[in-house]
Amino acid sequence: MAKARAIVITGNGTNCEMEAAHACRLGGFDETVIAHISDILTGEVRLDEFHFLNLTGGFLDGDDLGSAKAQANRFRYARINDLKEHLIDQIMRFIDAGKLILGVCNGFQLMTKMGLLPAIDGAYLTQTATLTFNDCGRFQDRWVYLKVDPASPSIYTRGVDRGLYLPIRHGEGKFVVDGPATLAAIEGKHLAVFTYSDATYSAPTMEFPLNPNGSVNAIAAVCNESGRLMGMMPHPEAFLHRTNHPRWTREELPEEGDGLVLFRNAAAYVKANLL
Amino acid sequence: MAQRIEIALKEGVRDARGERVRREIEHFFHLPVREVRTIDVYTVDAGISQEELVKAASEPFSDPVIQTWSLDRPLADGFDYLVEVGFRPGVTDNVGRTAREAIEYITxxxxxxxxxxxTSVQYLLSGALSRTDVERIARDLLCNTLIQRYIVLDRAEFTASGGVAVVVPKVTGExxxxxxxxxxxxxxxxxxxxxxxxVLALTLDEMKxxxxxxxxxxxxxxxxxxxxAARPTDAELEALAQTWSEHCKHKIFSGNIEYVDENGNREEIRSLFKTFIQGTTRKVREQLGERxxxxSVFKDNAGVIRWNDDWSLVxxxxxHNSPSALDPYGGALTGIVGVNRDPFGTGKGSKLIFNTDVFCFASPFYDKPLPSRLLHPRRIYEGVVEGVEHGGNKSGIxxxxxxIVFDDRFAGKPLVFCGTAGLMPATINGVPAHEKFIRPGDLIVMTGGRIGKDGIHGATFSSEELHEGSPVTAVxxxxxxxxxxxxxxxxxxxxKGLYNFITDNGAGGLSSSIGEMSGECGGCRMDLSKAPLKYPGLDPWEILISEAQERMSLAVPPEHIDEFMAMARRFGVEATILGEFTDSGYFHIMYGDRTVAYLPMDFLHEGLPPMQMRGVWEVKRHEEPAPEVKEDYAADLKQLLGSLNICSKESVVRRYDHEVQGGSxxxxxxxxxxxxxxxAAVIRPVLDSFEGVxxxxxxxxxxxxxxxxxxTANAIDEALRNYVAVGGSLDLVAGLDNFCWCDPVQSDKTPDGEYKMAQLVRSNKALYDYCVAFGIPLISGKDSMKNDFWDGNVKISIPPTLLFSVIGKIDDIRTAVTMDAKRxxxxxxxxxxxxxxxxxxxxxxxxxYVGNSVPQVNTAEALPRYRALHRAISQGLVASCHDLSDGGLAVALAETAFAGGFGIAAELARVLWSGDESRxxxxxxxxxxxxxxxxxxxxPENRDAFESVMAGNCFSSIGVVTEEGRVTIAGLSGTGVIDAGIDELKQAWQSPLREL
Structure with a gap:
């Protein structure tokens, strides 16, 4: 029987590969590979062999040119050694094959700056949004309430009732767009999958620290119109077990953490549609 | 011809960096600045086409949604003064390095x-400022002239010169x-x-x-x-000075000391390290026996203990105190990424699982005059916090x-303690992973960064007090x-088993790493002309002792060298073969075919005679305040909660990623x-196990x-009681000592050296006494012995400081306990x-006041009580547990209450008292x-079970958690001495550092 296969790309400052891979395994992927970018550039590992690509958190190239900028440049210009193609060709082929990409934190920044999100009307590789410095001017590690948009096409949030509680850990998480048209399209097409909200998931908020970065319209996550590509600043792979919750010693919580549902949905989607 | 690319924010985009600078100008200088905006500048000095430059500027260097770019055309506009700050030649420019790689991908x-x-940054200042004001802002805030240069232009000058001239801070030399x-x-x-x-920092005896x-x-x-020739070469003298430096050789800890106590009793101590530190571990290991x-203790870059059958903890x-005093950001950043290499370079290498940081500063609100050369404590605070933030977060640990500990004597030198733990497999390819060896014939390989003049004399320099002429290259x-x-x-x-031995290049550079590695097999032959350099112009001795960062030294057997080098290339890591290990008995250093150093291994490592020192103890009496009797202590409690040493450090802590790796x-x-x-912290380093660290x-x-x-006794006890409070097991817990002292060697500069030495001896005695009594083996540690400032007039010595860290195990993380009241x-x-x-x-x-009645630790009572508490926690009988330290019971009650969001009603009459009833x-x-x-x-339903587990130990119930959010404490007479709402208490505790 065919296997659902996930890949986590690491290297050059990616930091969350272990827990992202763990999340894929717990979520139901039959096989999960942590591949160093050099394994991909040498052609040893090919994205074509996988169904679910994780672009996970970290500080790619130190975020030296702005978060994830140098990696976006690498993805665009780096050649695969033994194949006559650029890395970006493999990624576009992956998208065209209807496969899944989840970008978390630095991965979301990367997808946005490569123009993979929001990619309205399928306009890939044209950047229309960005993630920039938090309004508070500082890196922040704190937990946030994320209200889900139940009408979003995201395949990752199926069955999420009201929202998720997850940590953010970033200095450049403020989501902004190039103009009102992009924002209108994101909201009109329900692509803003999660917004920062109050503890009851009742309404999006601009209030610090509930909204830790000042994102426009409190946007914390964005998907494309197919729902298969999603980027989010909060870290689902950081809340897989109840003991990750900051108040697990005082609240009655289910054994499983809020973040796992996204990976379960990804695995279920792959098994139902791509095998 | 070099060209400038400038990147500015688009109109209407918030400039967070500029806003922060504006706030700091207001805070430090009280100057009327209306606005500060910033521009990033990339000066590209390379033969690339115009088209490629445009691509670089418009793609990787700028963000089309929020930024604009220009090529050789200034973007600055609408300002009164412009300050541009860039690096001096040879200073590490990380952004510049990434920018270069980005261009290489394009071309x-x-x-x-x-x-x-x-790279450089332009600050555009608007406001009614004079040139003198701006010069001051540039010099004292925007630029650290030790590593950076700046230029100030007013509007007219900027227009007249058509922008800022191109400056290429390239190191020239051959x-x-x-x-x-x-x-x-x-x-x-x-x-x-x-x-x-x-700057050899060798004494006359050593020179002789x-x-x-x-x-x-x-x-x-x-x-x-x-x-x-018969005369020593500069490379030899430098290698000896580095190997024999206090920083590397720990001469004070390995020397001979005559100690005289307050009654005139004399004692001869041969090496504090051997007697009290190694002695502790030997004794504790004997006591532990089969357990x-x-x-691996004291013989590698970090200590190693068994965590379970599959994994070892490192x-x-x-x-990193002296560099942090000079360049707080760079010094502290180097401190954290430097200590990362210690567990990484222990045994065959370990995966890094957490960092810990302890900083000692003077008050950031310090408002007295400071000696020249000393940076304001707030700049040190800002720089150190940010340096460690970047180092830790970017490394994914x-x-x-x-x-953070505050005392104004730390204005003389801040203390920046950085710790890192690693996890290594118990065995790799069937061999214990904490063991390593070198065989003659193994190749000397250096990996990572290139060598420059950075950090030359770092090891000898940190063995000296700071002074006016402290060298620039030491950073x-x-x-x-x-x-x-x-x-x-x-x-x-x-x-893959591709190397036999690994160690880090820290203080002393190759001289230290290869010198120590050569001790494993009895010699080496290394060619410095093969070493990769950041820029030309380094003499062999400089290559030998440079402390340029991000390097590891390895012993690679010849049969694996091809695979090792190929893998390095694939990962984009520079690796260079510098020579080979031998059993010649000589540290043999070449430059091409010429010998530049030829030192017998035994002279290099054993040639230094022990220092002779003296310590004389005297009991100092401080003024003892009259007992205070008041009816209401709420104001005192709030003041204490707001004191720098007790107040919340959340504004700093939230800037550090404490959850990456998913095991928080x-x-x-x-x-x-x-x-x-x-x-204390509990983490779960292996995500499919419930065992924790x-x-x-x-x-x-x-x-x-x-x-x-x-x-010292209190530092050890504090570490252990914090550890026990969250559920740490007393059956597997180890300690680390970090001594930061002021110079304890009697001299003209240090006339009170004998007293300071006695303080050091007494600290060591306590370390032995209390670690043996608690059963804590010491597995590693470090000392930093010259934490003084001396400019010829003013001497500032830090208070003797011991940081005691403990690391251990919790068998099941699901039994961990936190400090907040639960219901x-x-x-x-x-x-x-x-x-x-x-x-x-x-x-x-x-x-x-200081007073005299310092707290004393009674291990005979504490240890059984800690064991009982651990049993109670493991059995799930404890809802919350908080240690009592700074500020005592009142502070602990307040913190437990406001953290839980409930009140506490307590009675002091129910507290068990020890000692003189009249006091x-x-x-x-x-x-x-x-x-x-x-x-x-x-x-309440666990009361009987808890009390029976604790039976035989000193404890008493003193109150109850209440629904109403007030802390009410009844005094000995039965009437209330504290009645305060938890919100006001929390506010007092959170406000002092909230905005920093």
Whole structure:
């Protein structure tokens, strides 16, 4: 029987590969590979062999040119050694094959700056949004309430009732767009999958620290119109077990953490549609 | 011809960096600045086409949504003054390095030698400022002239010159590979001049030992065989100075000390390190017998203990004080990425699982005059916090534990303790992973960054006090990404068994790493002309001792070298073969085919005679304040909660990623609003197991003013009681000692050296006494012995400080406990007795006193109580547990209550008292800092079970958790002495550092 296969790309400052891979395994992927970018550039590992690509958190190239900028440049210009193609060709082929990409934190920044999100009307590789410095001017590690948009096409949030509680850990998480048209399209097409909200998931908020970065319209996550590509600043792979919750010693919580549902949905989607 | 690319924010986009600078100008200079905007500048000095430059500017260098770019056209507009700050030649420019790589991807070809990208930042200031004001802002805030340069232009000058001129801070020079010989057949005065002017930091006795070596006819004959004259080369003197430096050799800890106590009793101590530190571990391991869990102690870069059958734990804590005083950001960044390499370079190498940081600063609100050369404590605070933030976060290692200690004597030197733990497989390819070896014939390989003049004389320099002429080159700037790339690669090479030995290049550079590695097999032969350089112009001795960062040294067997080098290339990591290990008995250093150093291994490592020192103890009496009797202590409690040493450090802690790697269990902050202060950290490093690692620390330099013996006892106890509070097991817990002292060697500069030495001896005695009694083996540690400032007039010595860290295990993380009160009706217990021990307390400090009654630790009572508490926690009987330390019971009650979002009603009459009844008072019960106490809350239904587990130990129930959010404490007479709402208490605790 065919296997659902996930890949986590690491290297050059990616930091969350272990827990992202763990999340894929717990979520139901039959096989999960942590591949160093050099394994991909040498052609040893090919994205074509996988169904679910994780672009996970970290500080790619130190975020030296702005978060994830140098990696976006690498993805665009780096050649695969033994194949006559650029890395970006493999990624576009992956998208065209209807496969899944989840970008978390630095991965979301990367997808946005490569123009993979929001990619309205399928306009890939044209950047229309960005993630920039938090309004508070500082890196922040704190937990946030994320209200889900139940009408979003995201395949990752199926069955999420009201929202998720997850940590953010970033200095450049403020989501902004190039103009009102992009924002209108994101909201009109329900692509803003999660917004920062109050503890009851009742309404999006601009209030610090509930909204830790000042994102426009409190946007914390964005998907494309197919729902298969999603980027989010909060870290689902950081809340897989109840003991990750900051108040697990005082609240009655289910054994499983809020973040796992996204990976379960990804695995279920792959098994139902791509095998 | 170099070209400038400028990147500015689009109109209407918020400039967070500019806003922060504007706030700081207001804070520091009280100057009227209306606005500060910033522009990033890339100066590209490389042969690339215009089209390629445009691509670089418009794609990787700028963000089309929020930024605009220009090529050779200034973007600055609408300002009164412009300040541009860039690096000096040769200073590590991480952004410049990334920018260069980005261009290389675009062009598809590497930069040629000498080509580069250099970054600078423009600050556009608007407001009614004078040139003098702007010069001051540039010099004292925007630019650290030690490593950076700046230019100031007003509007008219800017217009007249058509923008800022292109500056290429390229290191120029050519490699002459000059080797000097130094004549040591000179007078004693001349010997000292050679040591001083060469920043060798060698004493006259040491210089004479070296002089003697080079006069030995046998030595002269051996040298002639390799073509060397009788006189030492500069490379040899530098290697000896580095190897024999206090920083590397720990001469004070390994020397001989005559100690005289307060009664005139004399004692001869041969090496503090061997007697008290190694001695502790030897004794504890004997006591542990079959339960001994130490695997590798004192012989590697970090200590290794057994965590379970499959995994070993590695831990090291280091300091980086002197560089942080000069360049707080770069110094602290280097401190954290430097200590990362210690566990990484231990055994065959370990995966890094957490960082801990402890900083000691003067008050950031310090408003008295400072000696020249000293940076304002707030700049140090800002720079250190940010440097460690970047180093830790970018490396993907969670920062799980730490603290900040304030005392104005740390204005002389801040203390920056950075610790890192690693996890290594118990065995790799069937061999214990904590063991390593070198065989003659193994190749010397250096990986990671290139060598420059950065950090030259770092090791000898940190062995001296700071002064006006402290060298610029002593500062290095770390590069976490180059290091991360290297460690990603080396972990793979480790698992494939491609190398035999690994160690880091830290203080002393290659001289130190290869010198120590050569000790494993009896020699080496290394060619410095093969070493990759950042720029030309380094002499061999500089290559040998440079402390350029992000490098590891390895011994690679010839049969694996091809695979190793190929893998390095694939990962984009530079690896260079520098020579081979031998059994010749010589540290043999070449430059091309010429020998530049030829030192017998035994002279290099064993040639230094032990120092002779003296310590004389005297008991100093401080003014003892009259007992205070008041009816209401609420104001005192709020003042204490708002004191710098007790108040919330959340504004700093939230800037550190404490959750990466996904194993966070007890976080730095806890409770109903995620803002109560945890006692210790618990993490789960292996995500499919419930076994956890617990880490905590103790530090209390204030007690040193009374007696360093009890300071040390309290630091050890504080670390252990924090560890026990969250559920750490007493069956597997190890300690690390970090001594930061002021110079304890009697001299003209240090007339009170004998007293300071006695303080050091007493601290060591306590370390032995209390670690043996608690059963804590010491597995690693470090000392930093010259934490003084001296400019010829003013001397500022830090208070003697011991940071005691503990690391251990919790069998099941699901039994961990946090400090927040959990529900109304829970019973509040105080474990341990309280005595009149206000000496050195935060309470007396608030009143302007030191006092004399320093807290004393009674291990015979504490240890069984800690064991009982651990049983109660493991059985799930404890709802919350908080240690009592700074500020005593009153502070602990307040923190437990406001963290939980409930009140507590307590009665001081129910607190167990120890010692003289006549000194029992409300103030002593509330604020005394008696050791070994915990505040515990227990659900009423668990009362009997809890009390039966604790039976036989000192404890009493003192109150109850209440629904109403008030802390109410009844005094001895039964009437209330404190009644305060938890919101106002929390506010007092959170406000002092919230905005920093």
């Amino acid at each position: 598809g070809r590497p930069f040629a030698a000498g080509e580069g990208v250099y 490699t002459r590979a000059q080797v000097r010989e130094i004549d040591l057949n000179v007078s004693d005065e001349e010997l000292m001049r050679i040591s001083r002017e060469g 030992v070296i002089q003697g070596h080079y006069r030995d006819p046998a030595v002269i004959a051996e040298r002639a065989k390799v073509g060397l 001994d869990f130490c695997l 831990f090291k804590v280091e300091t 969670p920062t799980v534990n730490g603290s 290095q700037i770390g590069d976490p990404i180059t290091q991360k790339r290297m460690t990603d690669f080396l972990i793979r090479a480790r698992d 269990v007890v976080k730095p902050f806890t409770g109903v609003a995620n803002d109560g202060p945890s006692d 617990v880490v905590s620390h103790g530090i209390c330099p204030r007690y040193s003013d009374i007696d360093t013996y009890h300071m 109304p009706g829970d019973i509040v217990y105080l474990l341990g007795k309280t005595g009149y021990e206000l000496g050195g307390s935060e309470y007396l400090a608030l009143k302007g 029992k008072s409300d103030a002593a019960l509330l604020f005394s800092e008696s050791a070994s106490r915990h505040l515990v809350t227990v659900r």
